[in-house]
Amino acid sequence: MKRCVIRLAQVLLLFLYTLFCHLPHHRRIVCCSRESDTPSADFILIKDFVSRTHPEYDVAIMSKTLDSPITYAFHMLRQLYYIATSNAVVLDTYIPTISLLAGHIRIPVIQMWHALGNMKRFGYTALKDAEGRGTNAAELLNMHRGYTSVLISSMSFVDDYAAGFGIDKSLIYEAPLPRTDLLVDPRNRSVQRERLLRKYPMLAGKRNIVYCPTFRKRTPSNQKKAWSDLASAVDFNRYNLILKAHPLDDTRFDDPRVIQNYSDKDNMLFAADYVISDYSTVIYEAGLIGAPVFLYGYDWAEYSSRRSLYIDPERDIPTLFTDDARAIMHAIENDDFDADAYAAFIARNITLPEHGTCTARVVDHIFDLIRRNRRTK
Template sequence: MRKIVIGIATFLLAALYALCSLLPQRQCIVCISRQSDSAPIDFRLIKDYCERRDPAWEVIILPKQLRNPTTYLLEMIRQVYYIATSRAVVLDSYCIVVSLLHDRIRVPVIQIWHSLGNMKRFGYTAFGTDEGHSEATARLMHMHEGYDAIATSSLSFADEFAAAFNAEPAKLFEAPLPRVDLLLDEQHRARQREAILAAYPQLRGRDTIVYCPTFRKQPAANEAEAAGALVDAVDFDRFNFVYKPHPVSKQVIDDPRIVTIPGGQFDALFVADVIISDYSTVIYEAGLLDIPVYLYAYDWATYREKRGLTIDFENDVPALFTDDPDAIIKAIEDKEFDAEAYRVFENANVTLPENASCTETICEVIIRAATPCKKKS
């Protein structure tokens, strides 16, 4: 039954795409995301660069999370129209339309993914894990098929990254995400920090610990208990505690002593003096910001079984890795963190371009692919 439904959906999408392909193409790049309902910062930076470039390129951003299948069908129709009338497609996540029309799309499709660094198995390398997709469904949906180029923040893990997309390593190109430019821009960092402090004045006067756990498809049984224990371990006379939830996480930490700063207008990382995470690629962003990192592995025994990993957190990451919240807070208080060792780890996962910004690097790859617009073989 599932195969029949997917076959019908593919036929209808293909018919709509063929119809829309009769319309004129514009010098336009369409960026599609399922990560949020607002334009991701990476796409906003791509848009700003391309529209200021000479010659300029129009950039259309289509962000939409898949919450309601009925309303998402309308979004898929919109996606088909822009894919058919643009000269390149850029994705930061899995796109149903692109995958189902993988062999019909006549313009280049560039996948930039939404995470920095190499850490977890996903896509084709996550089959058989609790956090991964069903292999049968993924293959029926042609998941991650149809990409002409795939950005990665470092070619040091090219084989693992290519395997996740079931793609040839030759399709990969080294280009960290555009938002890395903002992390490296001291003036931007200072402006963002001040904006956050203006919005949350209670954070002034003390160092701020930012807690940003990864998303878990199946929350750990001890999630609430572990979060409460971590908050209780903090000396609030010395530190602020900010919770930065994952964009698609439903976890809430209900404690009047903490400040929750969700994604959107502000990125809590810019106000952080210390970061506590677990198995999140946020640890690479922290490295770019030169902020000490501590790893709270309260569900390590079960998480490593549910979620395939590509690095050994206990030995590869030069940061305290423990399920003991008191040990983490003591290490923070004593400033126990090897910044030099962490810098080496960071450089192995994020290779910065030498003669251009990250935004320029990734945009020029996209524009070269779209100029001239060549049909796929």
């Protein structure tokens, strides 16, 4: 039954897409996401850069989470119109509208993905994982099909990306996400930190520890105790503990001393003196900022049984990996962190352009594909 419904939807989408292709076209790039209902920094940077360098082009950003199948179905109709009447489409996650029309879309489709660096298995390498998609769902939805190009932050893990997306390596193009520019720019880091300290005065006067746990589909059995242990280990007279939760996670500390009520638009990494994470690619963003990173793997045995990783956090990441919150605080208090080794780890996973910015490299690639597409028509 499910297969029939999806095939019917596919036929309907193709019919509407073909119809929309006869409407007037625009010099436009459309950016689609299911990560959030608000535009990401990556899309905003692309839009601003295009407006400066290619003012004849518009960038339309379409960000919507799949919280309701009914409302998302109407959103897919809007996506169809924009895809049919634009010059290129850029994605930062899996978009059903694109994959269901794989082989029929007439413009370049660039999968930018949303994560810097390499960590968890995803896509076709995670089908057997409890937190991955099932094989049947991936097949029915044509998952990750129809891409013209896939961006990667370093070719050092190109094999992992090719397997995850189920694509040929020739489609992969080395270009870190545009937001990398914000993370490596010392002036921007300073401006953002000062802005956050002014907006949230409680951050000033203490060292700031930002805790960035990865998203888990199922709450770990020991999470409540682990988070309580972390809060108990912090000397709040000397440190602030700030929770930077995943956008899809509404889990919060049951402790009023932990700072967790602030605007979603504020990236608390810029206020961080130290970062605690686990299996999240935020460890690369923290490394680009220059903050010491420590890994709190309190549920490693349970998590690793449900989700496979491309790298071993204990062996491959040059920092403390432990389930002991007090050990992490001891390392923070004693500055027990090898900054040079961590910087080398970041450099292996994030290849910065020799010239220009990451945003420029991404946008130049988009327009190269647009020009190539025109020549083949």
